Amino acid sequence: MRAVGESASTMVRNWPFVLILAAFAVAAMIVPTMTGIATTDDWGYMRSVEILIDEGTLKVFPVVAATAVGQILWGAIFALTFGMSLGVMRLSTVVMAALGGIALYAILRQLGVSKSRSALGMGVWLFNPLTFALSFSFMTDPHFSAVMLISLAFYVRGLRPDREHLIAIVIGSLFAGFAFWIRQQGALIPLAVGMYLLFTGRGRPNRESIRRITAVVVAPAMMLVVYYTWLRLFNDVPDVQQHFFDEVREAGWTGTWLLIRRIPFYVLLYAGLLLLPIVVAVFPRRQAGNTPSLFTSPLGFYAFAAWTVAVTGGLFFAARRGQEMPFAAQFVGPSGFGPPDVLGSRQRLYDRGTDIPSALTIAAAVGAIVIGLAVCRRLVSESSPERAGFWLVAMVGFWQLVGILPPSYHYLRRGVTLDRYLLPMIAIFIIMVLWALRDVQMMQPIGWLALAGMALLSTAAARDSLVYMEAVWDMARYANANGVDNTRLDAGSGWDGYHLYTTMLEEDITKARSPSGSPWWVYFYAKPTDSSYIVTTDRFVRPKLGYVTVERREYDQWLEDDPVYVYLQRRWYLPFPVDGNTSNEMDAGSIGRSGLRAGGELEAAPPVDPEPFRPQ
DSSP states (O other), rough: HHHHHHHHHHHTTHHHHHHHHHHHHHHHHHHHTTTSSHHHHHHHHHHHHHHHHHOOOOOOOOOOSSHHHHHHHHHHHHHHHSSSHHHHHHHHHHHHHHHHHHHHHHHHHHHHHOHHHHHHHHHHHHHHHHHHHHSSOOOOHHHHHHHHHHHHHHHHHTTOSSSSOHHHHHHHHHHHHHHHTTTTGGHHHHHHHHHHHHHOOOOSSSSHHHHHHHHHHHHHHHHHHOOOHIIIIIIOOOOHHHHHHHHHHHHHHHHHHHHHHHHHHHHHHHHHHHHHHHHTTTEEEEEESSSSGGGGHHHHHHHHHHHHHHHHHHHHHHHTTTSSSOOOOOEEEEEEOOOOBBBBBOOSSSOOTSSHHHHHHHHHHHHHHHHHHHHHTTSSSSOOOHHHHHHHHHHHHHHHHHHHHHHGGGGGGTTTTOOOGGGHHHHHHHHHHHHHTTTEEHHHHHHHHHHHHHHHHHHHHHHHHHHHHHHHHHHHHHHHHOOOOGEEEEHHHHHHHHHHHHHHHHHTOOOSSSOOOOOOOOOHTTTTTOOEEEESOOSSSSSSGGGEEEEEEEESSOOSSSSSEEEEEEEESSSSSTTSSSSSSHHHHHHHHHOTTTTSOOOOOOOOOOOOOOOO
16 A cells, blocks of 8 residues: 555656656547558568567568667567557557657656656657657657667666766666667667767776776677677578668768758758747746856857858758758658558648748747757756766767768658658757756746647647558458459558568569559569559549549548548459459450550550449
8 A cells, every 4th residue: 555655646746747648648549559551661560570470580571771670579579468460560669659758758857857847848759740650650760769768768877977877877788789679870879878988088998987888888789799690690681781882882972961961950940840849938038047158158159150050051052942841751741640652642731832831941940949049058067967968868869860861871862861760869859958948947838738739730640640541451451352362452552562572572573563653662562463453542543544443432531621532443444343263354355455555555444434433
């Protein structure tokens, strides 16, 4: 009874923290977390978990660029506990994201940030659109970011100058190694910690420093060796990873310089926008104290000047390119949350040419400048364990910024980078800004109100994304139930990859069977399909190739006013339902008489009802 009473008392004292966790749990119940779908690339990790559970083999596919092993093992724990399903894999990400939020709260508290402000930061981390959208996938980015935060929480605790804790350092290093097992830039965490120790004079060649550095680097180094030994002896290096240096060489110094210029600017603008609940709560009057103001600290002044030039200069060149927020849209963009990798895509929440992108860009720029002001004014302050923790976080943040560059080479000519690659930096900025604002008045009710609005928007958008994908997958299952084999069906990146990629590997299919002009995922994941039947959200997506609609279903969206539909279409000369006792193909003479040119290219379909609906 006493233990229960103490636990209840602790929860009452930390009620803002409990409130955020409860709100995140409620949001996860509103969003159809357990729906049986995959999206964009996460099917690859889900299939790896299935293979591990069913066959006892740990497998990373050739198209997987991330190390991914840690995430696969985490997913396997959930599969063994709750049963293997795509929804359970998504649940594992939700739980990992929550653990990352708890770690961020713990870091803020160790840096001397109040409970209410730490909870606000935790809420901004969990409910900002980018984190929230990724939390309801099975992508590596939210898993990596969460494990990075857990590692940081232990490092900050273990490396306090006044009270060092060796066990905490070792645990932080183990989590850093596990972060590497999820994404390669996890190796930069112990590197950053080692650099921090050197710069602060705690890495000198003496017994105490050697013990400290050993605790930081040994566990991650051993986990790195284990990973690469397994990769080369038992899995083979994935093709995407083998070709990485080819992409770097192809990009050359010109491409590298482009990444160096653009990525920091994108990070600043995304941080400025996603941290708005903190920014709008800042009250522009410093409390009494001895901390130097910005203008009495030359280092802070020049740093803020450089920061402002970076933001305004980046805006100028972005405007010349015709770019506005979101700059690197993948999981958060004009069509809502989640990559719409299905033929026809999704409706845009706002039309091109409206004021919304400009307003978002301006808000992001103002937020970025306020963040810069907050951080730069505290670059020179009194020495303390909290300040030491801040510099440790900042050093990790710098190297994670560097870590965005390698995977971005693949997208150099397609938007430069992806928003999900920026996710770790959002967490770093939340920590840095709230530490820097400790002596600044904040109108916290305004911040909490802004956070509530952000949470509502994120929940609705994530819910819409999964409902949309569920409608697509339900239509694909309907096609299967009516005799359409997956080698004849294109139902988007997630469906095709999940159902056809292992077939492509096993049968060594190297040439796509779909018509020219098929979407990218067919050539990358799903070469076995001939796309005779397609699932699309646009009934006119392929009229020139002779597709006609055989089924239409409406699906519900909260953020879109107009009715939205998903369609199942077929080539006009193919049957539906498919008779399992006969071939799907018409005989060659019949097809020729019906409009197939001698070279095999389908002419426009003959005059038929473009939408002969079947009873629903």
